[in-house]
Amino acid sequence: MNTLEARQVEKAFGRTHALRGLSAKIEPGEIVAITGPSGSGKSTLLHCLSGIMRPETGEVHYAGERIDTLDEAARTKLRREHFGIVFQFGRLVPELTAVENVALPLLFDGHGREEATTVARAWLEEAGAADVADARPAELSGGQLQRVAVARALITSPKVIFADEPTGALDSVAGERVLSLLLGAARVNSATVVIVTHDNRVAAYADREIVLRDGVTAGEVMA
Amino acid sequence: MSIGHILLGLLTERPKHGYELKREHDERLPGAKPLAYGQVYATLQRLQRDGKVAISGTAQESGPERTVYEITGEGTADVHRWLAEIEQPAPFISSPLFARVVLALVAEGSADGYLLRQRSAHLERMRELTARKSSAGASVGELLAADYALHHLDADLRWMETARQRIDELTREIRA
Amino acid sequence: MSSLLTVARMLSHGGSRAERTRARLMAAGAMLATWFLLGAANVLALRGRLNEWLGPASDPGTRRGTALALGLLILPVAAFLHQVSRLASADRERRLCALRLAGATPAQVRLLGGLETTRSALIGTVAGAASYVLLQSAARSLLLDPGSPADVAVPPLLCAAAMAIVIVTAAVSGLLSGRQVVATPLGVTLRTARRRPRRYVRWLGLPAGLIVIVVLSGAGVLPLTRPITTVLAGAMLLTIGLLLSPSSLVRLSARVAGGRARSAETLLAARALQADPRPWGRTLSVVGLAVTIGSVAGWEQAEILATRRATEPFWLSSFILVDLALLVGIAVAGSALFVHHAEYLLENGPMLATLQAAGTPETALRRVLTRQALIAATPVCTLAALLGVLPLGASAAVRPNVWYLWPLPHALLMAGLGVAAAILAATCSRRRLHRSVSPVRLRTE
Structure with a gap:
């Protein structure tokens, strides 16, 4: 079972404590929103859960394995094979076309270029961005950028999708499309989704919300 | 109207x-x-x-x-x-939500618990509306109505968060 | 003016980390330039025959050439400084815009830009001159016997002139560098689109190549009467043309590599180069020049070794000194590439951090940097080395001699050194890469 769990996690940046002994558990297939005011530790929790960062104390478990003790290489491999990650503003490689951006994870995984490109095109089609496949990021609108970023996160069919303010830079309607794309694909693969957001309307797409305040949960609210 | x-x-x-x-x-x-x-x-x-x-x-x-x-x-x-003509923009604050927060402070000394419960209720309602909106065959009227309600609930939630932070600040000031 | 100086002082205190680094690197570049110029002035000031181990500086006849060679070392330093001036340019432009918004006139902003570079240049030049004089007098007392009639002191007038050249150049380039931003005080930088090189620049290669060939044949190096040398001359023309527009050569190489890339690393590297080949082109033209000179020097060495079979100290130390100078040139140009990497990482940090977060190993990102170096440097250095050995074919056909094989490995070595410098710059950027992809960079700015 691909349960994701943080136990008594603490993380500080210099003198600011981002997380102070936070515990949270996310079941497989769940769609969970992490909300809270700015500076409450939302993004840090996502970084710890996804193995991007290691907490100073506490444990992070994924699929019955403790991942915060793994070394960087092992965590990188885990992220590449099991997780998909979407950030605000897409953060695509500016010099590559949309389809090349989407194909990157497969290329890094050692797949051939033609195969990777074909699969990437299919995913762009799925994301409704087939028409901008050969455009570079600078030529895309915010919504298109984000769809390409989502396609890039989905191409490896991840078990868990992490999204950090995926609609932060978009207007409501464009944001809605990106979210339904992300969540639709997740439901098809019965993937877990963890969304960090400050937008309550985005949080309403989730089955459950984890409210953070000053680095701890303010009470989990079950659906 | x-x-x-x-x-x-x-x-x-x-x-x-x-x-x-x-x-x-x-x-x-x-x-x-x-x-x-x-x-x-x-x-x-x-x-x-x-x-x-x-x-x-x-x-x-x-x-x-x-x-x-x-x-x-x-x-x-x-x-x-x-x-x-235009609609008079909210001439009076007649929300029961507002009354409850103030009275929770008066009667119980803290609105934290109430705010958290209310947040979960609001979000639950927003989830329902979102689900209805995402369901196939929703009419334009239904979409607009759901958006309308969602934006208002969202405004409530944002006000509640601000209220919590303000109360926090004030309490800290008084204690200090 | 004095209030402007106050503002400049305030700004230099509040600069970002990258900007402080830029100021330091600029000072370092100015110091190097001062050393080379003082060296040249020093050689010019020498009188009489000196110890043969001083190589070309020992003989009055070769002194002018030696001074010129030392002066040429300014070229890689210029490439380095140009790269440094681009470092943290986003920070700098933001600041200049903010100054305009705060009420500074375009002229004032330009002046502030000039003051910044002048300050760094001043520090570098003074440090350079002081250290040169110190080292030189130390070397003099150690190496020369007190009774020697040779006067090897740096003449103060030439010394001051060299320092003035460096400082004025820095001031002018600082005044010019702000010209694209001062037009608008809007918070958003309105950088006038980078102009593509004018069409005629691409044809500069032709006359330049012709001149080189005429000079070479005039020196009797390239007898134009033989058919084979005509072909060689054509090849040389082409090579020189390509070398004079190294940016297009880099772009071409990147396009080919990008089209054939089978791995993500090569694709990323090639596309990054294709999008911005100019810093590579600029730096590699200097490296290419060094490689060509090195190859020609190899040929020259063969010539002398063949005709004189000489291992006299004069020639040996000449060879060593020339190679050393070339090595220094390549090293300085290589550090310009290192600075370019820093700028690339500064600009693309969040993007690279995102790739890393999505499961791209850092080793793969390191390979992106190394492959950029390979894709850009290999064709330029190969062509440059080729250009250097082309005359070999002609003269080897005239006077076959075993020594004429020497320039081949020498040219190969030079090309290898050029590529190695580029790769070394990429390798040195590893720590910076590691910092750029740290999860802290993921935090939404």
């Missing part, structure tokens, strides 16, 4: 009978409080008295015979006058 204006607005399309008006009101303004037939009937009579609608005939479908009303020139002018 008055029911008279809504009925007049619906009549600008074509003449309609009372039951039709009630049905269209409920369909086009989904989520609004449904209109009672008696209310429709009384309003139509008042509009007729003021010369804004007139009886144009009767219609019989599969039920009883029904009186069909049409809008008059004066009625049309009234609708457009109404649409040219």
